[in-house]
Amino acid sequence: MLAAMPPPATTPAPPGDPSVRAHGDACPGTLRLHRADDGALARIRVPGGVLTADQADVLRELASGPGDGELHLTSRGNVQLRGLGPGSGGELVARMRESGLLPSERHERIRNVVASPLSGLDGRGERDIRPWLSALDALLCASDAAAGLSGRFLFALDDGRGDVDALGGDVTLRARSDGDAILRIGAEESVVRIPGAGAPQAALAAAEAFLDASPASGAWRVTDLPAGAGSLLDEVVRRLRPAGIRTTRTVAPVEPRGSAAPALGAVTGLRDMVALSVGLPLGRIGAGQWRTLTDIARHRGDGELRLTPWRGVVVPGVGREQAAELLDSLGAAGLIVGPRSPWTGVGACIGRPGCAKSLADVRAEAAAAMGPVGALPVYWSGCERRCGHPQGEWIDVxxxxxxxxxxxxxxGRRDAPVSIDDSPTALAAAVSAARGALG
Structure with missing residues (x-):
């Protein structure tokens, strides 16, 4: 089935806005495809960005067969396949089921979970949050109520370093050094402290409490609730009490948005292992490049890839002595393997010809006007919707x-914009000047 996708809310709708749920949730997924100008689009949720090498192979084969030959990473660490031809939906669903990427058809669009990509790899976090990830996904898929979440609702699992805590999740869990966890709902500084073992259950309780509070307001996300998220914390505490989960109300300042993505290159790990961290130019990767990554994960790493919310990929478990050679091969394949690449910090929406709403081929424009290396991030948008734009400080084109x-x-605020006519030279100069203005 094909259905049009509504414009993403780059600015939250006013609380109580009756248009928030004026239509059904039409966010694309595996079962509901979005019709774009370049064919059908499937958005495949990958909780925490974690893929086995075998699952990565399935995605490559689908991109190479019914798709346009590329995999597109989203700002939630999910994968989009574009250019899918008529009648490809059945094959897509069958392959997803076989590979374990579709554990529940009722819940496939609500499995939006971002997680600290380097958790358990570099020794920096307060705990390895992988057990939280597995438990939360299982709880979501087992919850009849959770199936009512919108495709926009976001869970964030932060291992204590503050990376995904800064991404504006509707429900965020953040690890503490004492073994407890902080549960945050929306951007509230008032939070609930809970034992780490009860964190996934608390996250589900928060999502279900939101669903009970949202029908009257028509809210898709926590930011849409007219009364804010404060009252939901009291309801979560009440729901956790029968399970014997200890709760303590406290205050935790919200991290500034746009916390640093994993460093590119070889990330020092535990023992003699490192993780390879690479970026994808404009968030897309060809099937051949993807095979190179998957082969490294299978034969040189621990058989896993981790997709990041910053449109990158981490390959864990690589021997330290192999890292330089492998990074050279990935760089030669066209991936971003270090901070000195001109592609670092450059992003764009799909633009023309893939999107009918776009006014320009912004990907080609971005490639022609990247600006200085090591400068502020820049994001190119083909229209005012700004699909997939970053958080924090960036240059908006x-x-x-x-x-x-x-x-x-x-x-969260834009400076006064500078208008540029259709001159490519003037546009490149303006972007370069804006990205270099670090003061």
């Missing part, structure tokens, strides 16, 4: 009917 607007974004 938006196509307009008359050219482009370039503005700096910080603390």
């Amino acid at each position: 938006v196509a307009t009917p008359d050219g482009h607007r370039v503005a700096r974004v910080r603390d």
Whole structure:
């Protein structure tokens, strides 16, 4: 079945806005495809970004067969397949089931979970949150109520380093050094402290409490609730009490948005192992490049890939002595393997010709006007929706009917934009100047 996808809410709708749920949740998934100008689009949820090498092979084969030959990573660490031809939905669903990527058809679009990509690998986090990830996904798939979450609702599992805590999750778990966890709902500084073992159950309780509170307001996400998220914490405490889960109300400041992505290159790990961290130019990767990554994961690593919310991939468990050679091969394949790449920090929506709403081929424009190395991130958008834009501080380039607007974004606010006509030279100069303005 094909269904149009509504514009993502780059700015939350006003609390209580009756348009928030004026239509059904049409976010694309594996079972509901979105019709784009370049064919059908499937969005495959990958909780925590964790893929086995075998699952990665399945995605490559689907991208190479019914798809356009590329895999597109999203800002939630999920995968999109584009250019799917008519009648490809059945094959897609069958392969997803066989590979374990579709454990529950009722819950496939609500399995939106981001997790600290380097958790358990570099020794920096307070705990390895992989057990939380597995437990939460199982709880979500077993919950009849959770199936009512929208495809936009986001869980974030942070191992204590503050990376995904900064990504604006609806429900966030953050590990503490004493073994406890902090449960945050939305952007509230008032939080609940719970034992680490009860964290996944607490996250599910928070999501189900949100669902009970949302029908009257029509809210898709916590930020849409007219009364805010404060009252939900009291309800979570009440729901956890019968399970014997200790809860303590406390305050935890919200991390500034846009915390650092994993460093690119070889990330020092435990014992003699390292993780290879690479970026994907404009968040997309060809089937051949993907095979190179998967082969390294299977034969040189521990058989796993971790997709990051910053459109990168981490390959854990590589021998330290092999890292330099493997990074060289990945760089030669066109991936970003270090901070000195001109592609570092450059992002864009799909643009023309894939999106009918786009006013420009922003990916080609981004490639022609990247700006200085090591500068502020820049994100190119083909229209005002700004699909997939980053968090934190960045340069916002938006196509307009008359050219482009370039503005700096910080603390959620845009500086006064500079309007540029259709001159490629003027546009490249404006973007370069904006990215280099670090003061």
